[in-house]
Amino acid sequence: MLAALRKVLRSARRLWWRKLLRLNGVHATALFGGYGDISRDFRADEYVYIGPGCRINPGVCVGRYSMLGPDVQIIGNDHLFDRPGVPVIFSGRPAFRQTLIGKDVWIGAGATVLCGVRIGDGAVVAAGAVVTKDVDSFVVVGGVPARLIRRRFATLSDEVAHSEMLAAPLSSGEYCRPVASYQEV
Secondary structure, eight states, X not given: OHHHHHXXXXXXXXXXXXXXXXXXXXXXXXXXXXXXXXXXTOEEOTTOEEOTTOEEOSSEEEOTTOEEOTTOEEEOOOOOOOOTTSOGGGSOOOOOOOEEEOTTOEEXXXXXXXXXXXXXXXXXXXXXXXXXXXXXXXEEEETTTTEEEEESSSSHHHHHHHHHHHHSSOOOXXXXXXXXXXXXX
């Protein structure tokens, strides 16, 4: 009974945020942790989580099962600055570039992703990182600017198995269910 009530309340919360933020391109299973400054053309597939305080500029698409932590920003690419004799404010804007975030991507709290970047399936972006270039699939990046820290999985066969899961029909699960309990040291 309690689980059913929890499910109904979560669905109502999802609908509330999609309507409040006027996000027509966001799947009904997307979950918002709180208010953010999100462009109305934002696109998010199934089971995407958007943390509170996120700032997302136009042209952003996020694949299913991805998570954006609190205060993630997807911004930039909006002023030319290399025109001699012209102040930046009058320099104009570069051509628009879409930002694509793959399936099962985790972007940690406070990370900044510049517009036009592509983040591959299964990638992890560390908290506070600044992503200025494309990120390959199944890697962990961090730092300013973001650099490769390591591969997400230990073996290529693990990556293949995970890719097959991402290509399979949609599956649902329980959000952030603990795998094991913490033990005091």
